[in-house]
Amino acid sequence: GENVEQHPSTLSVQEGDSAVIKCTYSDSASNYFPWYKQELGKGPQLIIDIRSNVGEKKDQRIAVTLNKTAKHFSLHITETQPEDSAVYFCAASLYSGAGSYQLTFGKGTKLSVIP
């Protein structure tokens, strides 16, 4: 099955600096890569996603890049703000047939933005 590795496990940045979180996946058949933000006591919130036919996608201060050859993808947050503090998860989606899209998650990165 798919395996997703995520680094770093914790990340502290000064407000206004950039944050980068990196993930690698094992199954070359995976073709969809979402990123989720989870705040304390809440469910994961989708913040951005990318499909395997795209190399980069940007949404305001958030961008994601995908290198299919190396099987890794990254989340970039610019001009960080205290409200960006949360746990971020990367995931890879594998279509396993019969309408089944299974997400495999990394272990998460706890981002702390210091005012």
Place this chain on the structure above:
Amino acid sequence: DAGVTQSPTHLIKTRGQHVTLRCSPISGHKSVSWYQQVLGQGPQFIFQYYEKEERGRGNFPDRFSARQFPNYSSELNVNALLLGDSALYLCASRGGPETQYFGPGTRLLVL
């Protein structure tokens, strides 16, 4: 529009008991998936249902079962609870290919 809703929000059970968790997907979404999130880890896939049929199952024992109703809501059942079943149980709703939206979860504590 309402997002994914789950009930109850919190639950305390003792070992050996049975639990039923409920989920209502986003209106118009026909697929529901269940995930288990142990403290400090990423969510782990349990089941996926689409059009009331099981379409995928993760590496969980037979104590875990689920079903989807004609209105696309879903139940997750866990029998013979173990201490290790303590976790946040998440439901995700999917309307089209791939993109899944999560509910707030049910936090289960097994004593």
